[in-house]
Amino acid sequence: MELFGVDIQALVSLLQNPFVRGIGGALGVVGVISIAVLILIWAERKFIARLQHRYGPNRAGKFGILQTLADGLKLFLKEDITPKNAEKITYTLAPILCFSLAMIPFVAIPIDRNIVVANLNAGILFIIAVASLSVIPVIMAGWAPNNKYNLIGGIRSAAMMISYEIPVGLAVIGVLVLSGSLSLIDIVEAQRRGWFIFPQFLGFMTFLIVSFMESARPPFDLPEAESEIVQGWTTEYSSVKFALLMFGEYTHAIFTSILIAILYLGGWLGIFFDSPLWLALKTLIIMLFLMWVRSSAVRVRIDQMINFGWKFLIPLALLNIVIAGVLRIVWV
Amino acid sequence: METVLLNLGPQHPSTHGVLRLVVELEGERVVNVEPVIGYLHRGFEKICENRRYIQITPLTDKLDYVASMSNNMAYVKAVEELLDLHPPQRAEFIRVIVLELQRIASHLLALGSIGNDLGMPFTLMMYTFREREKILDLFESLSGARLGYNYITIGGVMHDLPFGFPDHVLAFLKELDEKIEEYEDLIYENEIFIRRTEGVGVLKPNDAINLGATGPVLRGSGVKRDVRKEDPYSVYHMFDWKVVTGDKGDCLSRISVWIKEMKMSSEIVKQAIANLPAGNIREKVSRVIRPPEGETYSRIESPRGELGFHIVGDGSTNPYRLKIRSPAFCNLSVLPHIAKGVLIADLIAILGTLDPVFGEVDR
Numbered sequence: 001m002e003l004f005g006v007d008i009q010a011l012v013s014l015l016q017n018p019f020v021r022g023i024g025g026a027l028g029v030v031g032v033i034s035i036a037v038l039i040l041i042w043a044e045r046k047f048i049a050r051l052q053h054r055y056g057p058n059r060a061g062k063f064g065i066l067q068t069l070a071d072g073l074k075l076f077l078k079e080d081i082t083p084k085n086a087e088k089i090t091y092t093l094a095p096i097l098c099f100s101l102a103m104i105p106f107v108a109i110p111i112d113r114n115i116v117v118a119n120l121n122a123g124i125l126f127i128i129a130v131a132s133l134s135v136i137p138v139i140m141a142g143w144a145p146n147n148k149y150n151l152i153g154g155i156r157s158a159a160m161m162i163s164y165e166i167p168v169g170l171a172v173i174g175v176l177v178l179s180g181s182l183s184l185i186d187i188v189e190a191q192r193r194g195w196f197i198f199p200q201f202l203g204f205m206t207f208l209i210v211s212f213m214e215s216a217r218p219p220f221d222l223p224e225a226e227s228e229i230v231q232g233w234t235t236e237y238s239s240v241k242f243a244l245l246m247f248g249e250y251t252h253a254i255f256t257s258i259l260i261a262i263l264y265l266g267g268w269l270g271i272f273f274d275s276p277l278w279l280a281l282k283t284l285i286i287m288l289f290l291m292w293v294r295s296s297a298v299r300v301r302i303d304q305m306i307n308f309g310w311k312f313l314i315p316l317a318l319l320n321i322v323i324a325g326v327l328r329i330v331w332v
Numbered sequence: 333m334e335t336v337l338l339n340l341g342p343q344h345p346s347t348h349g350v351l352r353l354v355v356e357l358e359g360e361r362v363v364n365v366e367p368v369i370g371y372l373h374r375g376f377e378k379i380c381e382n383r384r385y386i387q388i389t390p391l392t393d394k395l396d397y398v399a400s401m402s403n404n405m406a407y408v409k410a411v412e413e414l415l416d417l418h419p420p421q422r423a424e425f426i427r428v429i430v431l432e433l434q435r436i437a438s439h440l441l442a443l444g445s446i447g448n449d450l451g452m453p454f455t456l457m458m459y460t461f462r463e464r465e466k467i468l469d470l471f472e473s474l475s476g477a478r479l480g481y482n483y484i485t486i487g488g489v490m491h492d493l494p495f496g497f498p499d500h501v502l503a504f505l506k507e508l509d510e511k512i513e514e515y516e517d518l519i520y521e522n523e524i525f526i527r528r529t530e531g532v533g534v535l536k537p538n539d540a541i542n543l544g545a546t547g548p549v550l551r552g553s554g555v556k557r558d559v560r561k562e563d564p565y566s567v568y569h570m571f572d573w574k575v576v577t578g579d580k581g582d583c584l585s586r587i588s589v590w591i592k593e594m595k596m597s598s599e600i601v602k603q604a605i606a607n608l609p610a611g612n613i614r615e616k617v618s619r620v621i622r623p624p625e626g627e628t629y630s631r632i633e634s635p636r637g638e639l640g641f642h643i644v645g646d647g648s649t650n651p652y653r654l655k656i657r658s659p660a661f662c663n664l665s666v667l668p669h670i671a672k673g674v675l676i677a678d679l680i681a682i683l684g685t686l687d688p689v690f691g692e693v694d695r
Contacts, residue, residue, distance in 0.1 A: 052458040148338050152360070152676070218451060219524055227346040227449050228676050296518070298525050299451025301677045302360055 025117030029106045037250050040287060041068045047288065048295045072243055080239040083145050090144035095241040098137035098248035105130045105255055110185050111276040112268050122182040124172060127259065128165075131214065134252065135161040138223060138233050141245065145236035153232025156302055157216070157223035163309030164213040170317035171206040174324035175263050188267035195266040199327050202320040204264045206313050208286075211256035213305070216249060217290055219297040220305060224249075227299075257286040333358050342371045346449045346680050349690030351664075355679065362679050365671045367664055372694040380654040385411055385621040386486060388654070393480030396660065396692040398441050401434035401471075402634035403692075404484035409565060410630035410641035411486050414623040420612040423488035424567045428604045429501065430474065430483065431566075431632075432597040436508065437467040438635035439548075439590040442687040443515065446587060449684035450528055451677075456518060463511055466504050473497065486621065488614030498605045505598045512594060519587065529583035533670045533682035536581055543666045546659045547637025548593065549686055552578040552586035559633035571603045586685040620649055636660050636687060660692040 015021050042057065042065050049056025057064030082091060108123045110116035120126050135157055142154015176182060178199060179190035197204045213220040224232035234245050261267060261282035270278035300308070340353040347353065350371035356364040376395065380388050392403040405427060412419065419427075440460040447456025468478045473494050475483040483490050519525055535545065540553040550557055558575040560568045576592035578585025623645040631640035637659030646652040663686045671679050 052455050053462055054458055148336060156360075218453070221451065225451060225677070226453070227451055228680050230345060295452070295455045297452065297522065298447070298528055299677070300524055301528060301675055303675065304527060 021117070025107055026103075029117060030103055033103060033106060033251060033254065034247075036254060037247060038068045038072070039065070040254065041250060044287075044291045044294075047291050051292070051295045075243040076240055078239040080241065083147065083236050085146040086236070087144040087146070090140050091236075092241070094137045094141035094144060095237065095244035095248070097140065098134070099244045099251075101130060101134045101137060102248035102251035102255070108184065109255075109258060109262065110188070110267075111279055113185060113189070113274070115276065116185065119185065120183070123184040124176070124182050124187070124263075127184075128169060128172065131252075131255070132161070132165050134248075137245075137248070141237065142223075142233040147236045149229045149231070149235040150233050152229050153223045153225075153235070156225075156229075157233060159302065159306060160213055160216075160220070160222060160309075163306045164210045164313070167206050167309060167313035167317045168210045168214070170314065171203040171210070171320060172263065174200050174203040174317075174320045177321065177324040177328050184262055184267075188262055188269060191266040191269060195264060195269075197264040199331070200264060200320065200324060202316055202323065204260070206317045206320065207256075207260055207264065208289075209313065211253075211260060211286075212290065212293070213309075214256050215252035215290070217253060218294040219300050221299060222302055222305060225299055253287065253290055254283070257283045257290065260286050335363055342368075346445075346684065348445065348683065348688055349693075351683075351688065351690060351693075353679070353683075355676070357676070360675045360677075362671055362674050362676065365668050365679060367667055369661075369664070369690070369693050372690045374695065376695040377654050377656060380651055382650060384649045385623065385651065386619070388651070389485055390480065390482040393482055394691055395656070395658070395695065396438075396634060396636065396639075396689045397479060398689055399434050399438040399635045400479065400481050401430050401483060402438075402632065402639060404481065405431055405566075406630070406632045406634065406639045406641050408484050408486050409632060410628055410643050411621070411623065413628045413630050414626065414643060414645055415486070415617075415621065417487060417615060417617070419488040419615050421567070421609045422611040423613045423615075425604050425608050426489050426493060426613065427484055427566055428568065428571075429601050429608075430471070430481075430489075432601045432604070433467050433470065433501070435597045435635045436594050437464050439594050440464040440467075442635075442684075443587065443590050446681070446684040449680050450525065452525075456515070459511070459515065459518070463504075463508055466507075470497070470500060470504065473500075485614070487617040488612070490614075492613045498608065501601060501605060505601060508598060509595070512591060516591060519591075526584065528677075529587060529681060529685075531580070532583045532678045533674065533685065534580065534582045535666060535670050539669065540581065540666070543669060544662045545637075545666050546662055547633070547635070548586055548589040549663045549666065550637065551576065552589045552685075553581035554579055554585075559631050559638050563631065565630075565632055567604075568600075570607070571600050573600050573603075583681050583685045622647060622649055631657070634659055636689065636692070637663060656692075656695055658692045658695065660688045660690075664688045664693055 015024065046056040057067035060066040060070045082088060105127045107117040108120050108126050138157040139154045142150045175187060175196055178196060179187040181187060216223050224234060234242060237245055261279055265282045268274050268276055268279045336357045338355045338357050340355055341347040342350040342352045352368040354366045354368060355362055379391065389404055389407060392407045393400040395403045440463055444457035444460035448454065471481055472478050475481040475490060535553045537553045537555050540550050540555055554577050556575050556577050561575050573596055576589060576596055578589045625645060625647040627644040629640055629642045631638050639659050640657035642655040643651050644653040667683060667686060671682050
């Protein structure tokens, strides 16, 4: 088959080459996620604005849809300031790491039965491992600029990370018990008999709450609590570096939403037909929930948050594992 | 454990203006906090010594810039006491109406910004500003200005009420009563909000009195004290209303005092409009006022508490000395005592409930 003199078959077979597949996949992921982030930031601002009795962005483009792009370009034109006493290498490395670590998990996320960049047979482990790494750039950004607000933000992030990574791991175990596989594709296919949100409701709740912490969104936006510590771990960053940090942070929200959709809401499985569109729709609904909570809850205090993680979420997740085990014996 | 010294402000998102807090931190815990003020000092009291009595009124607008009417009133009342001048009844009623509307506007602002301080960016604030905007519109129709009104003048008020003003006010108050229920839902029904404010920054009644707290901060601690009742001025004695208090003295009590006071103010305005007498709105006062030699201390209940003006007159056209007792300053000085051993997040919440306005703190 030929199109404009290019052999399509040869082009597809080129994807078998791991190197080409890697480069192509990386470019695809970054491109798709970037566009998704641009649109979702606009959607969030518009949605929250309507909840708050105001219009939101409405100048750049139709309905202000180009606002995020304009803001991004503005940030790129700003002066890139490095504080005098900053640890230069760490300071510069943090935004790059933050951005790339936020992008990496997406390569292992399947959007359809056959569409995935890297089909790992322990995909969920890989994803959780990389997601845990994402706290490292935050600590770096907190420490490097030699600013107390940054430092407090970074330390808060580290303290939070310890208390949410354990419940999230425990919550996922329930899904693994029911599906009997670590591969995300198998997990979704195992949900043909029923979405895991029903037998795994406690796990779903744990994961949903943790997704607020993981993406550092209100009410758990402690690392960048603007009314307390100015901008937290991003205080001293400006220009492109700030854009990268914000971009990376926002990507976490999409990442956790997509993971919830895959683990608990049946991924691409839908009524009548299976399609990546179902996955997109489910992700969007969870994103809307995250936005809704953002505009109606106040920030949790750090000690309350850690108490909540250790004393409430972990027992809940443990109970969830018991339920999953019982269901596995009785139901499967 | 080693402590870290952190400068919060003077440019910080939630210091309500230009306040600098030197905070000694032990991890996240506040060991010591010292407010540093003076970034908005304009030498107000000294300027007044070089102005004629009538020229000082517009200056007072810039004291507590979210409650200009109250400042006008406090100053004007002091001068009227010095002159032994009694404004006409209609003027006094109009004063009460605008003062109570101003109290509602000020409390709405405070309530909105506490939402920001606690980390609910702009939701509560946009809601409260929606109502505050309507009060500003009413004041604009009354005086032509939205922020510095210069409306209450020596001898009465500047202009009579515009056509239809009482009806507009009543319509607004009806709307406000409904909206206040919305705020109550957003605050009292919100588990995280309650957890963040209940039992935080407790100010015991005795401490509140000893530290000189006034206004909603004092009443939040359960002390039933309000200048409008203790030392009635204008025509407040003619209305049927109660002093509202909180019970625990924590942040939530202070917030609840704001909400209850808005309801009470709404009642007072309704009564004032129902009984609004006809007549003159201003006593005849000569252009250049020369009060007799003597001094006076006069106080009113501003939205933030007891606002007093001490004026010493030497028989000339200018005051010899003018001293302002500002409630925001007194309330701010409570902060170091109740913010010991709390977390940074609580410090911000406590500061928000003390509701300082720096035009008035620094003068």
